[in-house]
Amino acid sequence: MAMSEATADEEVGVDEMVGVYRHDVHKFRGRQHGSGVGEFAGVRVNERVPLGADADASMLSRPRGNPEQSVDNHATPHRLSLVSGDRAVDDPRLVANRRGDIEWLVTPSEPEVLHARWLTSTVAGAYNETVYYPYTSLQYHVLLAGALLDNYREGYDLEDLYLVATEPGEFERWPGAAQDSDVVEAFRTVLWTPAFALHVTGAPGGRPGVRLGERAVRSFGDVWARLPVYPFDVGSGRRWRVLDAQLRRIRAWSTALAYIRDFTAAYKPHEPSGDARRPSRGEGP
Amino acid sequence: MTVIQQVLFELDAPYYGHPYAVTGHALFNAIARRVGEPVRRDLQVSHGVFTPKEFAEYPREHSQSGYAGKLGGSLPDVEAYEDLFVYRDPAQRWLQNGRPRDAHNVHPVQSLGGRLAFAPECYFGRPPETRNSKRSVSWYLQCYLHTGRGPSDCLPLDESVLDGLRVGGGRNYGLGEVSVTDTQLVDLDALDYSRLEAGAASSGSCQVELVSPYVLESGFPGADDQSVPWWWNVDQTAVSVPAGEDGLRRRETRLAVDGDTHALSVVDHGQIVAYAGSDVVGTAINGVLRVGSHAKYGFGEVRLRPPQTDRVPKRRPAKKRVNWWRRAGQLDGGEGV
Numbered sequence: 053m054a055m056s057e058a059t060a061d062e063e064v065g066v067d068e069m070v071g072v073y074r075h076d077v078h079k080f081r082g083r084q085h086g087s088g089v090g091e092f093a094g095v096r097v098n099e100r101v102p103l104g105a106d107a108d109a110s111m112l113s114r115p116r117g118n119p120e121q122s123v124d125n126h127a128t129p130h131r132l133s134l135v136s137g138d139r140a141v142d143d144p145r146l147v148a149n150r151r152g153d154i155e156w157l158v159t160p161s162e163p164e165v166l167h168a169r170w171l172t173s174t175v176a177g178a179y180n181e182t183v184y185y186p187y188t189s190l191q192y193h194v195l196l197a198g199a200l201l202d203n204y205r206e207g208y209d210l211e212d213l214y215l216v217a218t219e220p221g222e223f224e225r226w227p228g229a230a231q232d233s234d235v236v237e238a239f240r241t242v243l244w245t246p247a248f249a250l251h252v253t254g255a256p257g258g259r260p261g262v263r264l265g266e267r268a269v270r271s272f273g274d275v276w277a278r279l280p281v282y283p284f285d286v287g288s289g290r291r292w293r294v295l296d297a298q299l300r301r302i303r304a305w306s307t308a309l310a311y312i313r314d315f316t317a318a319y320k321p322h323e324p325s326g327d328a329r330r331p332s333r334g335e336g337p
Numbered sequence: 338m339t340v341i342q343q344v345l346f347e348l349d350a351p352y353y354g355h356p357y358a359v360t361g362h363a364l365f366n367a368i369a370r371r372v373g374e375p376v377r378r379d380l381q382v383s384h385g386v387f388t389p390k391e392f393a394e395y396p397r398e399h400s401q402s403g404y405a406g407k408l409g410g411s412l413p414d415v416e417a418y419e420d421l422f423v424y425r426d427p428a429q430r431w432l433q434n435g436r437p438r439d440a441h442n443v444h445p446v447q448s449l450g451g452r453l454a455f456a457p458e459c460y461f462g463r464p465p466e467t468r469n470s471k472r473s474v475s476w477y478l479q480c481y482l483h484t485g486r487g488p489s490d491c492l493p494l495d496e497s498v499l500d501g502l503r504v505g506g507g508r509n510y511g512l513g514e515v516s517v518t519d520t521q522l523v524d525l526d527a528l529d530y531s532r533l534e535a536g537a538a539s540s541g542s543c544q545v546e547l548v549s550p551y552v553l554e555s556g557f558p559g560a561d562d563q564s565v566p567w568w569w570n571v572d573q574t575a576v577s578v579p580a581g582e583d584g585l586r587r588r589e590t591r592l593a594v595d596g597d598t599h600a601l602s603v604v605d606h607g608q609i610v611a612y613a614g615s616d617v618v619g620t621a622i623n624g625v626l627r628v629g630s631h632a633k634y635g636f637g638e639v640r641l642r643p644p645q646t647d648r649v650p651k652r653r654p655a656k657k658r659v660n661w662w663r664r665a666g667q668l669d670g671g672e673g674v
Binding site: 120124125126135137185186187216261263274280282286290293301303311319 | 434443464578582
C-alpha cells in the first residue's frame with residue numbers, strides 16, 4: 053500500500069492537475085477525507101493532492117489545528133454568505149440536481165475544462181470548505197489548490213507567488229467563454245466576475261500584483277491592502293469603496309473571494325447606481 | 338509630556354458615510370460646534386476606526402497576553418507603543434480564531450433605498466433550543482484626540498461634549514449617531530518602545546504601515562503640496578508594478594468644508610513601505626500625531642513595525658512537506674507505534 057502511494061507520488065503528468073479538481077467531492081456531502089468515497093460517477097476522486105498544495109490552500113482559509121464548530125446552528129455543507137448572512141444560494145433546484153451538477157464538475161478528463169467549469173460554476177459556490185467554517189467556499193478552495201499546484205509544479209514556492217488583479221475582459225458565465233477569454237489563465241485564475249479577475253501566479257508579467265507572503269496563512273486583507281493598483285476605480289463609486297473597505301477586513305482567502313462574488317452579484321458596483329454620485333457634505337473624504 | 342485622549346463610541350444608528358473610517362474631519366466638525374474657539378484651534382482628531390465587540394485574545398505584540406474576554410466595547414490598557422494600534426487595524430487581529438472571525442469583522446451592510454449603509458448591529462442565529470435564539474455583535478468606533486506637542490488644557494474633552502455626535506451622510510435625519518462608552522488619557526512619552534528599539538538595532542529595516550491616507554496634493558486653499566517622505570522606501574521585490582508606476586497606490590478623495598469639496602490626492606492607507614530613517618522612536622511618536630498636511634483631520638497616521646514581525650498572529654515556521662502516508666508506514670514497520 054505504501055509502495056503504490058510512493059510511486060504515485062513520483063508520477064508527473066496531467067493526472068495531478070485533474071485530480072486537484074476532483075479531490076474534494078466528499079465535501080459536497082459535508083464528509084471528511086477519511087470517510088469520502090474513492091470513486092464517483094466512474095472517475096477516481098478524493099485522491100491526495102501532491103506538493104502540499106491542498107494543505108496550503110486550506111491554511112489560506114482556515115485556522116491551524118483541530119476544527120471547532122464556529123457557527124452554532126449551521127452544521128451543513130451549505131455555505132453561508134457574508135453579504136446576506138444567510139445561505140449563499142437559496143435556490144432549491146441546486147440541491148435537487150446536486151448529483152448531476154457534481155458529476156459535471158468532476159468528470160471531464162482535460163484539466164483546462166475542469167478549471168473553466170469550477171471557475172464559472174454557481175453550484176460549487178453554494179458549498180463550504182468544511183461544516184466547521186461555513187463562511188469559507190469550496191469553489192474557491194479548489195481553485196486556490198489548483199493554482200498553487202500548477203505553480204508548485206513549475207518550480208515556484210509559495211513565497212514566489214503573487215496575487216495579480218486585472219480587469220475582467222468580456223465576462224460570460226459559461227466554461228467555454230472562460231477557456232476562450234484572454235484574461236483567464238488556465239489553472240491560475242482564481243476569480244472571474246463581471247467586475248474584475250484575480251490570479252495567483254509566479255509570473256505576474258508587469259501586471260499589478262503583490263506577494264502572498266512567506267507562508268500559507270489567512271492573510272487576504274493584508275495582501276489586498278498592499279496591491280499597487282486596484283482593478284477598479286474607488287473614486288468612481290461608493291460601492292467600490294465599500295467593497296474595498298470590507299476586503300481589507302477579511303482574512304480567509306476563500307471567504308474573501310466568495311465575498312467579492314456575492315457582493316458584485318448583489319450590488320453590481322460595476323454598473324452605474326445611486327451611490328455613484330458626488331458625495332454629500334458629511335461623507336467627505 | 339505628549340498626551341492623547343482615546344475615545345470609544347458605540348454606533349447607535351446606521352452609518353452612511355466614508356466606508357473605510359469616519360474621517361477625522363467629520364469627527365472634528367461634529368465636535369467643533371460644541372466647543373469654544375481655543376479648543377477648536379488646538380484640537381486635532383484622528384480617523385475613527387470601526388471595531389466589532391467580540392471575544393478576543395490580545396495580539397502577540399500586545400503588552401498583555403492571552404484571553405481578553407470581549408474586546409471592542411472597551412479600551413484596553415496602553416503600556417506599550419503596540420497597544421495603541423489594537424483597534425486601528427481593519428483586520429482586527431485580536432478576534433479569536435475558533436470563531437467565524439470574518440463574519441464578525443465584516444460590516445453588516447444595509448441597503449437604505451439603494452444606498453449602502455453600515456448597520457450598528459449584526460445578528461447571528463443560534464440553535465432554537467437555546468434561551469435567546471439570536472446573538473448580536475454591536476459595532477464601535479475608536480478615535481483619539483490630541484493637541485500636538487506640549488501641554489494643553491484642552492484635554493480631556495468631557496464626555497458630555499462627545500456624547501451623541503452624528504457623523505456621515507443623512508446625519509440630520511438621525512443616521513450616524515454615536516455615544517461615548519469609554520475614554521482614557523495616554524502619555525506617548527511614557528510608553529514602552531523597547532520592541533521597536535530592539536528591532537531597529539537588529540539587522541533588517543523597520544516597516545512603516547500607513548494607517549490613514551497621506552495627503553500629497555490638496556485643493557484646499559493655503560495647503561502646500563507634499564512629496565512622498567524620503568524615509569519611505571518601497572520594496573520593489575514585494576510588488577509587481579505596471580510600467581510607469583512606483584509601487585505606491587494613490588487615490589483621489591475629497592475634503593468637504595462649508596459646503597465646498599476640495600480634491601485631495603493621497604497615498605492610500607494600508608500599504609507598507611520600508612523605513613529608511615534612523616530615529617525610530619521619534620518617528621513612531623510623530624506617526625501617532627500624524628505627518629503631512631491635513632494631519633489635524635486624521636490624515637498621515639503611520640505605524641512603525643520592527644523588521645520581520647509577522648502581521649498575522651500564530652504564524653509558525655512552514656512545516657517541511659512530509660509525506661504522511663509514507664511516514665506512517667515507516668512508523669508501523671520500524672518502531673511498532
